[in-house]
Amino acid sequence: MRAAVRRDAHGRRRGARAGARRDARAGARAGAAVTPAAVPVDEPAQPDRIRRSSDAIRFAASVVGLAAVMLLVSIAQQTTHGLQTDIAQGTAHAPRLLLSLATLVSSFGVLAVPVAFAIERLLRKDGTRVAIALLAAVIAFGITVGLDDLVVRAAPGGVLDSLIWGGSATAPVHTDIAPVIAFVSAVGMAGRLRWQAATWTLIGVAALTGLTASYASVAALAATYFLGTAIGHGTLYAVGTPNPRPSGAAVMATLDRLGLRAAKAARLDEPAEGAEEARRYGVVLGSGPAAGHGVRPPARHGGWDVEVHVLDRDQQTAGLLYRVWRLLRLRSATTGRALRSLRRSLEQESLMAYAVDAAGVRTPRLLGTSEVGTEAALLAYEHVPGRRLADVPDKEITDALLADVWRQFRALQAARLAHRRLQDGAVLVGEDGRAYVTDLRAGEIAAGDLALRLDLAQLLTTLALRTDAERAVRTAAGVLGEEALAAAVPLLQRVALSRETRAALRDDRELLTRIREQIVRLKPETEVAPIRLERFRPRTVISIVALSIAAYIVIPQVASLDLRTMAATASWHWVVAALGGAALTYLAAALMLMGFVPERLPLGRTVLAQLAASFVKLVAPAAVGGVAVNTRYLQRSGVRPGPAVASVGASQLVGLVTHLLLLVLFGFLTGSSGKATQDLAPSRTIVIAVLATGLVAGLALTVPRVRREATSRLRSMFSGVVPRLVDVLQSPKKLTTGMGGTLLLTVGFVLCLDASIRAFGGSLPVTSVVVVFLTANALGSAAPTPGGLGAVEGALTLALTISGLSAETATSAVLLYRLLTLWLPVLPGWAAFAYLQRKEAL
Template sequence: MTLMTPDAAVGTDRRPPEPPVPPTHDILLVDVPAVPLRRPGDLVGLTLSLAGIAAVLVLAVYAPRTTRAVSGDVATALAVVRSLLLAPLTALEGVAAYLVPAAVLVAAVSRRALRTAAGMVLAAAASVLAAVVLLRLGGHLTVVEGVLDPAAPAGSELVGASPYVAGLTALLTVAASDMRHRAVPWTLLWVVLGVSVIQGRQTMAGAAVFVLLGHAVGLLLRYLLGAGSDRASGPALVRAVRRAGLDPVRILRRDVPADGVRAVAWRVRTSAPVGYPEPRPFGLARPIPEDVGAGTSPPGDSITVDEITDAVAARAGMADAADQDGARDGARHYAAWDTEERRYDISVLDGDRQVLDYLGGLWDTLRIRGLRRRGGSNLRENAGHTILMILWAQHAGVRTPPLVGVAAARNSVIMITAHIPGLRPLADLPAEELDDTVLDDVWQQLRAAHGRGLSHNDLDARSVLVDAGRRVRLAHWDHGDTLASELAQRIDLAQALVLLAVHAGPDRAIASATRSLGRANLAAVAPLVQPVALPASTRVALRPRRHLLEDLRRNPAQLVPTASTEPARINRFSPRTVVLVVVGGVAAWVLMGSLGSEDVASAISGARPGWMVAAFLLGMVTYLGSSLGLVAFSPERLGLVRTTLVQLAASLLALVVPAGVGPAGLNLRFLQRRQVALPVAIATVGLTQLMQFLMTMLLLVSTALLTGSVGTLTAPSPVLVIVVLGAAMALMAALALPPVRRWALAKVRPTLAQLGPRLSWLTGHPSRVALGALGGLLLSAGYIAAFGASLAAFGDTLPLVTLAITYLGASAAGSLIPSPGGIGPIELALTGGLTVAGMPYGTALSTTLLFRLADLLGTRTPRLAGSPRSGAPR
């Protein structure tokens, strides 16, 4: 029988006793004081809000009846609810409209967040002002009026009307950075919007526009003024380091300026235990201190300025050169020493920096074939992926700084790694230490990672580290992949080859790669040596050595004769392709959307068929003029008919490649097939284009003289004068910059050098000069005449000089964006040029479409007629 102790018999409280209060610890922290942050995510949100406003306006243009019908259907469907719950909804609307802003402002002032409170008031005022301006524009712009006009009669503007909603949205957007309970005020805002739509005081599209407007203004003000920091700092950082398993005595910030001006020494006292505490029994669990709001601190924790310790002197104890450099990966870096004076390195990932990394990785994944930048859309997912990559790399036998602890605090994740003495980036190694052993070790570490299915995906100078024993270690596995494809691993090898070539020279890099990979594998990597596969820092290091990549591709081909020296196509698209697609899409959308307007319909219905046929026939003359110039300046005899057919084929080619690029290339190929040497062919094409430009200028001057416009010639409108002068000033300003001037000279000098001998040859053949001049005149006159005939088809005319200036200027402006066939930009430029010259918009658009349609038909009809000649001997 078990006897009960007296204490047990008397005791009535069966709850387990409270654990003893842990002792406090005093830690030296040298860090940068918290300052308001400008979050990149705010700029991303601002861009999305503006895009949302544009999308709503687009819907209002193309589906005005739909947007109004949806609002009407909602109001009709909820009419019963409006009649039954009118009083409660009105009361709730008043609470949301008046009490929510006051409560949010009072809360900010009580937290002494005066900067945030001022930003809230400023954002609300700016949003209301912007909304009022937008409403005033509604009386002049049909698009805005169709979106913002409420369904109810005018004069029923109450609290739910748009300007106030925009101001309330902006206020809550600025307050969200420091607000703990965000769901309540935002829910009330949605109630206000719903009530206003139900009561017919604004449309659903109008509500969306003003919410997005207020959100955009709030994000802009929040970015300009800076938001409160929710990063782990001070006691929260120290507690997280202890939770990760480290008992520090001092923590020093590494990535601050070398002079330590901004660094401050603090004394942090905390009772946080080392390691993750065991779960408490049910009923005694308390909130984890790090999960409490950013403005609170656990009881017993304190932080005070250390007046004795000098921050500069404290940081001077870090001997490694890498410790004096600023962080280049967006993380915060610290050095910590435990009670036994062992040093550790700490990396702190902050959530406000993750949006740029996520967008950059997403862009690379979409743009580069076979490359998958793993990770997540938030901080925890990214940190988990990085931890997995480090641990898997260690398991694969790759030397990397060992991970010893992780923890999370507030909006930050702390990762602690063992400190490796003497660790330096590859770029900081002196030339005498960068021997073949180090180069070969880079390849061995990569092969060990690739053998377990890993890829690094971001090998640059800061990722390849060398310790005091001259052993290579690979770091920064943030963008790596655990299930890497063969292409991704080859991209790793290409990045390593270029990196070693930059710092050790191409010959030594290729020799090391040949020893470690073999000739065949090196030859397979060579086509991937191209800028799109390289990290940004490596591309910057390559700028002074422009021909290095070409040398790296050519040298392996000499070792393996069957290897290709051409770059492999690994990019799905380029930024230029995105710009072309967007510009072309916008141009097509604008043009197609304008076809349904009454002005355009009226102009098309009154078109004259005779002038339309004349525009088509005059456009055909341009092919004869283009072929005459090529025949005149070619040293070999070219048939006029065959050359004209080549110009037709070049026009077809221009429909699928940027204007000017495809035709010039086809003409060069045609001349080479006629036994003309490539340098002479380039000079011939350049001379033809030069003559066409000179004849165009001569045609303008001659027209002005013959029509008596000299002395009385005036600009079609002041706008056109401003545009021309602005373009000329922009060109002169660009040429005043030495880099732009050097780039222009580099582009022009080879052509000018090749034109010299051809010009000397032409001085002895005046008949060829005359024939080339005739071709240039026919080309320019044909285009201008076809453009004038297209305008005459709709019953309008312009003075000849004005017509020529309008066509030539608009065509040149539209050709600046090299879309296939110039489709899109040229149509917009021609339409805008005619509008500036005084033509009605409907006539200008109809003229442009007729002229471009005649040009496109002219490229196809004669080609069909000439197709039987395609089999003629060359």
């Protein structure tokens, strides 16, 4: 123990010594030097380098920009070539002397200015950043040379070659300026406007001279810019940037200038890379405030006197992608800005602190604010000893404490102040047992009704998670009244709550329902319909992506068909019959599902759900897409999640058993020695693969953990499916509907395939067609490709050829069959999918 204490003390002293050098630089930037008698700050050593999320975001944005340029030159070559031609013709009239002078200046200046900036940084002892920037420049140079000299020559006519305009340009990227852009992106010129202006001006001139000399095209210059910035920010993120955060000693020096002279201080929070929370320091003040500042010192509460929150500039982008997603997804009235500058964050929290205090809400008093150099800012609060509500044991959360929390919340609402983060970490329970509101960084003054009601929904959920729904609602009603609680019911949705609260709700998915029920009991006439908070829902994005993927798959497939020849040779009355068989399958699938659901389902909407499933098949394996759509449809139709999964599982299980029985039956009828079944027998490779899979599965089941997991999954599946089957067996009508739909589904597909064969003059016994369909359908269901692509076509063509059809007839029949059962339903399937979404049926 003593050795551990000595090691910890040594680590803290080493961290303090390592931070002293940063303190001097931070103090110089802040306009004040740290005195020799620096305030002792007990804090862990800060890392020498950090990875900033802003660098990762800029890297990703540059990669996206580069991909967009590549896409543009691949699909709009004439447009880019025309733009290049216009630029070349326009610069042809410029004076040659001016162009030569610009070329001379840019050739030297584009390198001279970054070199001068690097020297200036070295003189200021910032060599690490310069070294990282040089590494980025070297990487950029190597990549651009490789693209220019190796890739394009090895693969002429590719996408990179498309960047070369009309053959007159010599490189797809500008080798001279790509390393400079990478260097500038990595070296960090933020806040140094003169250096930025000089550097980017010369880079622009160099790009212009490259255009006039046909060294690179417009698209190549755009690709050069995005490639250079991607390499610069990617290198900076991979290696890490020198830590710009001021240490605790620099923070205490800034605090002293506010008139709050610290005697000692310590870090209160645990350092966490990438966290959105501000650094917190506890400070014990000296004998009195610094003379001449006039800041009223806080009252002595024992322990710390002041709690300092430090906002680091590099942390302002933490969680940016999530905030952007929320901003895009939710209505603008419910979200704040996704990105705020350091100054704006400081002003917003300060304004909110003063407004909350003026409203009479119990909160730590804000004593002062200040910037700490150029990379951070601080807010000094009066320290209130106590514990976060998250740290208070359940038995200590009394109704009196809950009522006090609701009284503070009522004062916030009366002043129209929205907190936006009313989680259990935002409520402090003081040593006197009273509640304090903290964590005001996301607050909003003059808030609208929707924001205030969202705060109410959030606090109700937070307190219900710590206690229960009944206590949270009862104590809130005693302070706010039943009318106020009724306004929160439509907003008790997962999407309206914070990310941490949504994660906590995974363990209690019915909590929001219980809160609504408690409020409705108090006020039965409460409106319970949820308010639409989302601009779009995740399933809308999935629908768009699915349609895009479907179009990407369908268009090449349809384009490869010789539709003119097929139309000329096909018998159209058989084509219509095949279309009728394909349409029959959707009615059969609807009846099959309805038969295994004891609840009553509308036939028309159930048929539309099966049509929507045909659209989903193009972006998911055939055995997965239909199950997901049907399960979702049953849940939206009022069937609970457990029975919904069990019903779909029961229908799938019966369908599988029926499929196997029909395959055995018609295989026997066709003749076990007949060619149609003999040649369709599994090959030696398939037998070996099946045996190997069985061996691996057997060995895996010898592991106790694997065996328990498999047993648990099988038990959970059959525990729901078997009771569902028992319910169906007790209802002759449901049993007839389900089994009839299962058989009718096979009949519809067989009719479609047989009519497709006859449409091109072929003919096979019905038993052979049934065996061919059942075999190909089994392969398609097992294939991991969307809709069984490839597996079904290959199996059908091979089986029909083996059964006696010519290769031409078999291929044409399979193409027509797949056109009617897979490709043609895509558009109506998407329309049905969108309609059911709009009607809240999916």
